[in-house]
Amino acid sequence: MPRISLAAAVLLLAPLPAHAQDPLQVLATVGMIGDIAAQVGGDCVQVSTLMGPGTDPHLFTPAPSDLRALQGADLILYGGLHLEGQLGEVLAKLGQSRPVVAVSEGAVPEDQRLTAKDLPDPHVWMDPGLWKGTVPVIAASFAEARPDCAAQIAQNAASIEAQIAALDQWARISLETIPEAQRTLVTAHDAFAYFGRAYGLHVAAIQGISTTSEAAIADIDAVAGTVVAAKVPAVFVESTVNPRTIQALLQAVSARGGTVQIGGQLYSDSMGAADSPDGTYIGMIRHNVSTITTALGGTLAPWPEG
Ligand SMILES: [Zn+2]
Structure with a gap:
């Protein structure tokens, strides 16, 4: 399917209403984001991941079922820095009706980003010290959508940040x-x-x-x-x-x-x-x-x- 009609197909579907006490329906593009999101959000969120094990995000193009999953989400987390090369237009359209958050772009200051041949390098998760920076970005987006969960989210975020710091130290x-x-x-x-x-x-x-x-x-x-x-x-x-x-x-x-x-x-x-x-x-x-x-x-x- 050409990209223009993917974006058009997304626009045809209306966003689903959310009830304050239901878990926030979160969709993450890749597992490295989805796993962190599930731990940060705890019971306040329900996270699903678009691309499963073995899927190459550089080549991923959404099937109709993927578009339905994206459309059904209250909040979408993606890496950015061109990781999801084929999803740019779709995410931009979805961002008109719900939060769509680029966690790597939010986590890594510009002077710490790597490039190759003038393209941004999206593989930030390979440096746990930097990937830890996605935790407050994800936590802030969840707390804004579910202020009643803010205290729990902050506690979860502190715990996962400490675990990633220990991982980084062990790796070093x-x-x-x-x-x-x-x-x-x-x-x-x-x-x-x-x-x-x-x-x-x-x-x-x-x-x-x-x-x-x-x-x-x-x-x-x-x-x-x-x-x-x-x-x-x-x-x-x-x-x-x-x-x-x-x-x-x-x-x-x-x-x-x-x-x-x-x-x-x-x-x-x-x-x-x-x-x-x-x-x-x-x-x-x-x-x-x-x-x-x-x-x-x-x-x-x-x-x-x-
Ligand atoms: Zn890659």
Whole structure:
């Protein structure tokens, strides 16, 4: 369906009336936002997530059922910074009749945002210290819609902020143990720049910050050169990106006489399965930090209590 008719279809539907004591119907575009929102809002909100595990937000286009879900929400949370590349017009239309909040844009001051080739890098969740900044943004939007819940929301927000701070500290201590010569993180698409900046890792990726164009042979060759020259021990596949890209990299490394292992699968743009330990924001980052630290020769710090 062309984008113009998506936006038109949204306009045809009237917003649903909300009753003050019913849970606020919140729709989050991606799981990393939905998980934080559910914890911040507690019983005062009911959160659903548009894009499930394994869905690539750069490529996501809404089906009619997705448009109905968006339309039925009292409040919509999205990342922004071009994360939801195909949803811009739809979100703008929906914003005429309900709050539509760009949480990454609200959380990250402009001077701390990363760009690549003049485009904003939307992968803010990879730096827990920055992602913590989405909590007050989400809390403020909920408290405005449900002032009767403001005290509970503030308490929940303080709790999740403390948990993310502990996650950040654990990640920092763990990743610091990776030997200096092995601190290069190679992935299929460029989702880890915030992660690399936060924890002092050099980041190399075959595709850019979006997955909308195919990996080019020249890009695969360039990264293969980096892997061989830096003797990178392991490269990583991503849950939302076709593994063919990394398989092509392994062949290119081999053709240059190098060897490299696959260090495991990382969650870049979606969380793990809902019923798995990786199906939360904290679980997702814990999985990534554990996988990267171990594969690059570091040692994990003890997991913080509580
Ligand atoms: Zn991405």
